[in-house]
Amino acid sequence: xxxxxxxxxxxxxxxxxxxxxxxxxxxxxxxxxIESLYAVMIEKFTSISLATIYKNxxxxxxxxxxxxxxxxxxxxxxxxxxxxxxxxxxxxxGKVNDVSLDLSTIIDNATKQSNFKIxxxxxxxxxxxxxxQ
Amino acid sequence: xxxxxxxxxxxxxxxxxxxxxxxxxxxxxxxxxIESLYAVMIEKFTSISLATIYKNxxxxxxxxxxxxxxxxxxxxxxxxxxxxxxxxxxxxxGKVNDVSLDLSTIIDNATKQSNFKIxxxxxxxxxxxxxxQ
DNA sequence: CACTAAAGGACAATAATTATCCTTTTAGTT
DNA sequence: AACTAAAAGGATAATTATTGTCCTTTAGTG
Ligand SMILES: [Mn+2]
Ligand SMILES: [Mn+2]
Ligand SMILES: [Zn+2]
Ligand SMILES: [Zn+2]
Numbered sequence: 001x002x003x004x005x006x007x008x009x010x011x012x013x014x015x016x017x018x019x020x021x022x023x024x025x026x027x028x029x030x031x032x033x034i035e036s037l038y039a040v041m042i043e044k045f046t047s048i049s050l051a052t053i054y055k056n057x058x059x060x061x062x063x064x065x066x067x068x069x070x071x072x073x074x075x076x077x078x079x080x081x082x083x084x085x086x087x088x089x090x091x092x093x094g095k096v097n098d099v100s101l102d103l104s105t106i107i108d109n110a111t112k113q114s115n116f117k118i119x120x121x122x123x124x125x126x127x128x129x130x131x132x133q
Numbered sequence: 134x135x136x137x138x139x140x141x142x143x144x145x146x147x148x149x150x151x152x153x154x155x156x157x158x159x160x161x162x163x164x165x166x167i168e169s170l171y172a173v174m175i176e177k178f179t180s181i182s183l184a185t186i187y188k189n190x191x192x193x194x195x196x197x198x199x200x201x202x203x204x205x206x207x208x209x210x211x212x213x214x215x216x217x218x219x220x221x222x223x224x225x226x227g228k229v230n231d232v233s234l235d236l237s238t239i240i241d242n243a244t245k246q247s248n249f250k251i252x253x254x255x256x257x258x259x260x261x262x263x264x265x266q
Numbered sequence: 267c268a269c270t271a272a273a274g275g276a277c278a279a280t281a282a283t284t285a286t287c288c289t290t291t292t293a294g295t296t
Numbered sequence: 297a298a299c300t301a302a303a304a305g306g307a308t309a310a311t312t313a314t315t316g317t318c319c320t321t322t323a324g325t326g
Contacts, residue, residue: 014272014323034313049275054314056273070203072255088247099243106239110232110258114221118260122205125243127251147292147303167282182306187283189304 011063018045019056023080026066031077031087031096071096072126086123092132099125144196151178152189156213159199164210164220164229204229205259219256225265232258 004023005015013019018041025040026032032040038053057078060066068076071089077096086099103121111118137156138148146152151174158173159165165173171186190211193199202210204222210229219236222229236254244251 009324012272016273016323018274045274047275049277050313051276051315052274058315068205070205072201072203072253086243088243088249088251090249091252097247097249099246101239101242101246103239106234106236106256107258109234110219110221113232113234114230114258115263116221116223116230116258116260117266118221118258119224120205120259121256122259123239123254123256125240125247125249125251126253126255127249130248133250142293145303149292149304151305178305180306182308183282184284184307185305191284 007065011065013059013063013065018048018052019060021045022053022056022060023065026078026080030098031069031079033075033077035075037078069096069124070122071124084121086121086125088125088127090129090132091126092128095129097129140198144198146192146196146198151181151185152193154178155186155189155193156198159211159213163231164202164212166208166210168208170211202229202257203255204257217254219254219258221258221260223262223265224259225261228262230262 002020004020008015008019008023021041021044022037025037029036029040034053034057037057038048038050041048041053057066061068061078064081066078067081068078069087070076071087074089074094086101086103087096088099089096101123103123107118107121110116135153137153141148141152141156154174154177155170158170162169162173167186167190170190171181171183174181174186190199194201194211197214199211200214202212202220204210204220207222207227219232219234220229221232234256236256240251240254243249
């Protein structure tokens, strides 16, 4: 039993071929939009329904197996949940990369300033990647 | 000629009553979703079309007169463009507040790590506000 | 292998956003 | 103030994105 099968089962989700393939695409591509995911999936499952993609994406998000990343002026992408990290997106080519940044000082300041109890950060940096400069 | 009239004209946008009212709502409410904005606007302009709201929102965004703020697990809100700042949203009541945070160190680190030329940050902190704790 | 709940697929329904087309208004210009 | 051209508004159709329904198939369990 592979890794994704186990994780899906832990959330009482059946490990269907479609779901395992989705997990694999997410693993390989890293950050992918719904429409790109569908385009890749339909290669392997010629009759997969877009509804299946949506239903599974939503289930996986609810179970924190994957996460949505909202990108300025672009469609959301999805990724397998991993340790907290930030994102950097290229305004030219749209590439989305991970960046590991320590936001603890920022969170401390924001806590003082707002009196919120903060438990999550979503940081997306925008700019131009090496290749596009 | 009031302030918003002038700003709209600078962008070659006609200062219609609808647009001035929208700007005013954004000024008063701070961060507002399309549907809330429409709900407020229709009080003043009983026959305003939702298409007018969308068309104006899009025009104003294109002209950087306003900005979209994407919120995790919720609909986007819009605000008048002002100095760069971050946002903090309450997961209980949905309230969105501004926070002024110095991200320069973060940007430096991210630049080193990614080799991107960074020109914009979108940071949304999530948590629980004072009133909801 | 048999059984049952869950999931997939086709497609209808809904929600969100944009486009079209005609009328009205704005921002000048006489 | 009346005149005009371009822009914007409103009604509504069209498109796009997402969700729901319903029936068939499959995964997981014994
Ligand atoms: Mn990531
Ligand atoms: Mn703000
Ligand atoms: Zn690039
Ligand atoms: Zn709250």
